[in-house]
Amino acid sequence: MAQRPKPAIDAVEILHRRFYEGKPTRLKSLEQTRANEEIARTICELRTAASLTQSQLARLIGTTASVICRLEDADYEGHSLAMLRRIAGALNQRVEIRFVPIRRSA
Amino acid sequence: MAQRPKPAIDAVEILHRRFYEGKPTRLKSLEQTRANEEIARTICELRTAASLTQSQLARLIGTTASVICRLEDADYEGHSLAMLRRIAGALNQRVEIRFVPIRRSA
DNA sequence: TTGCACTTTCGCAACATTGCGAATAGACTG
DNA sequence: CAGTCTATTCGCAATGTTGCGAAAGTGCAA
Numbered sequence: 001m002a003q004r005p006k007p008a009i010d011a012v013e014i015l016h017r018r019f020y021e022g023k024p025t026r027l028k029s030l031e032q033t034r035a036n037e038e039i040a041r042t043i044c045e046l047r048t049a050a051s052l053t054q055s056q057l058a059r060l061i062g063t064t065a066s067v068i069c070r071l072e073d074a075d076y077e078g079h080s081l082a083m084l085r086r087i088a089g090a091l092n093q094r095v096e097i098r099f100v101p102i103r104r105s106a
Numbered sequence: 107m108a109q110r111p112k113p114a115i116d117a118v119e120i121l122h123r124r125f126y127e128g129k130p131t132r133l134k135s136l137e138q139t140r141a142n143e144e145i146a147r148t149i150c151e152l153r154t155a156a157s158l159t160q161s162q163l164a165r166l167i168g169t170t171a172s173v174i175c176r177l178e179d180a181d182y183e184g185h186s187l188a189m190l191r192r193i194a195g196a197l198n199q200r201v202e203i204r205f206v207p208i209r210r211s212a
Numbered sequence: 213t214t215g216c217a218c219t220t221t222c223g224c225a226a227c228a229t230t231g232c233g234a235a236t237a238g239a240c241t242g
Numbered sequence: 243c244a245g246t247c248t249a250t251t252c253g254c255a256a257t258g259t260t261g262c263g264a265a266a267g268t269g270c271a272a
Contacts, residue, residue: 031200032191039203046205053248064232069250078229081185082258085138088205094137096206097145097190099152099199159218170262175220184259188228 037074039084044072046091060090143180145190150178152197166196 047057047068054068070076071083081095088095153163153174160174176182177189187201194201 035191035201035203042205054250055248063230065249066232066234066251067230070230073250079187080229080259081187081190083230084187084203085141091205093205093207095141096202096204097141098202098204099148099194099197100202101199160220161218169260171219172221172262172264173260176260179220186228186259189260 032077036077036079039079040072040074040076043068043084043087046087046093047072050091057087057090061086138183142183142185145185146178146180146182149174149190149193152193152199153178156197163193163196167192 047054050057052060054065054072058065058068071079071087081097084095153160156163158166160171160178164171164174177185177193187203190201
């Protein structure tokens with residue numbers, strides 16, 4: 001599936017500058033950190049809304065309480081899609097993933 | 107370690123039956139499989155919409171084309187949040203995650 | 213046909229997340 | 243106070259994902 005080779009090269013450079021040249025690669029972590037905090041809080045809210053303890057939720061998805069505790073830690077950055085889906089499934093929910101465009105201070 | 111809270115245990119059992127007793131644990135994989143296919147297709151669409159080849163996108167996020175190819179494979183089930191965010195970031199997007207309740211034939 | 217760009221598959225090392233138990237701390241009750 | 247339940251933290255083995263190159267497959271055009 002060969003497409004246009006010439007206009008794409010420029011896009012690569014533009015995007016690259018936009019995200020890796022202007023910033024020390026640490027800035028992106030800020031947004032991710034907030035996203036992780038939100039995930040942790042969401043898990044905790046869903047669990048408590050279902051009147052479940054960490055141990056009970058852990059048993060539902062076949063793990064232990066320490067794992068749930070780790071997921072609900074705001075500083076945790078290792079959230080995986082697989083784990084989120086397991087939790088969602090146990091709570092009769094599903095994980096919806098969407099890519100939404102970022103508007104940069106426009 | 108005696109643990110017997112009376113009110114919550116019921117909820118645990120109910121939820122457990124709802125998801126692990128009535129079905130052979132394979133059914134859940136079906137939904138996940140479709141979700142994975144959708145993710146793969148979304149990545150591919152976002153990439154092509156940006157007029158990028160797999161190699162170019164790979165370079166943007168600091169990996170190789172084979173990795174991108176693997177992510178765009180509909181049969182791939184190892185999608186991680188970290189990778190999705192890397193791709194989204196390179197394409198000037200962000201990954202939105204939501205837990206939505208499942209309606210079982212309302 | 214050849215050449216070229218793109219995609220796909222394979223294999224394995226490196227890294228990240230999970231699984232799990234045990235110990236600790238906090239809150240609440242009798 | 244002791245007793246119980248819950249939440250948190252630590253460490254390490256097991257599992258899973260990523261990183262990467264190389265080779266082969268695909269489609270298009272000269």
